[in-house]
Amino acid sequence: MIRVKLKNKLVLTGAAAMAVLFLGLNANAARMDMVDVSNNNGYMSTAEYTSMRNEFGVKAVTVKISEGSTYKDPYAASNIANVQAAGLYINGYHFARYATKAQAIAEADFAGQTAKAAGLPIGAVLATDVESQEANNQSKATNDRNNAAFMKEIQKFGYRADIYTSGSWANNKMTIKGKTGWIASYPYVVSGKNWYSTNHAWQWSSTAKFRISYGGFDVSQLNSNYYTAGQKSRVKPTNKGAVKANNRKANKHIYKPATSAKWVKESKTYTLKTAVKLRAGVSTSSSAIAILPAGTTVKTDKAIIKGGYRWVRQPRFNGYGYLATGPASNTLEYVKSGATHTYYTVKYGDSWWTIAQRNGLNMTTLASQNGKTIYTTIYPGQRLVVR
Structure with a gap:
């Protein structure tokens, strides 16, 4: 998941207000307000969560509950119990596989029942994590309908609803309205703006390290109190100096100087995994020259990171066509190369x-x-x- 953010209440205006909201009074550092964990992180102890709180300023943890209509995360119950024992806010998420409204409702019922059995408290958020190939194959309207059905159904279990997805999918593959949504976008660039400030949460790294925990973690900055509302917790970090130092360290390899996008040479052949629009320009708003069906072979000569996507250029008999291969992280989401694999x-x-x-x-x-x-x-x- 492929997976948030509390603001200080200060009366500021204009650019000063934006700067404080973005930096959280900690220059050049996005905050580690929320961590999400799953079976991939293995067993997590109360001591680990307590360290996250005291030394890194973590306020909330969102644990994986379920996936599709059959998978139950085996660590959900222990994560929920240990997070609560550490005095942190607790939430859950369900990795969505639904492609129809009926499937969305069925998955919500499964997620809600699984969350109840694992001990997720009433009033917690149980978000739908929408980033699967099933969702990628649907229209925006279909994804919106399915997400709405899931969230309406999950509220019947006493949980609050939200959508988690990537920045490149938000308002492209599905609608993410203001004052909703948990958006993943990383690595990010210092640009002076407050990323996803109108949404509940922004996941800004998937490789954060914690002192006594093994491996990398997804961390988010909270832009509202949605992921902590409705739950009682007065526990605060015990080492504010360590929190500031650790947040700066976590940002060290994430922040990069803002630079203009440049084309780079890339002579490759890709085979489309799904239908993709070949556009007249490097923008999702550019007119479509053609819709290339799955299986089409595309030969490229250049690539560029722009507008939240990685684009490649295809030479054509009368100029060039452009297609987005995936999010700006350089992952090839829609295409695959013809190279031999190991x-x-x-x-x-x-x-x-x-x-x-x-x-x-x-x-x-x-x-x-x-x-x-x-x-x-x-x-x-x-x-x-x-x-």
């Missing part, structure tokens, strides 16, 4: 993290190049592309 066969006990470490990869990159996310369940015997 595969790894999943063994019992493997996780995205262990396989990624074994092959020198970031686990988000590993999952993406296999057309999955780090919250997709993998099984012994599966073959994954590692090169």
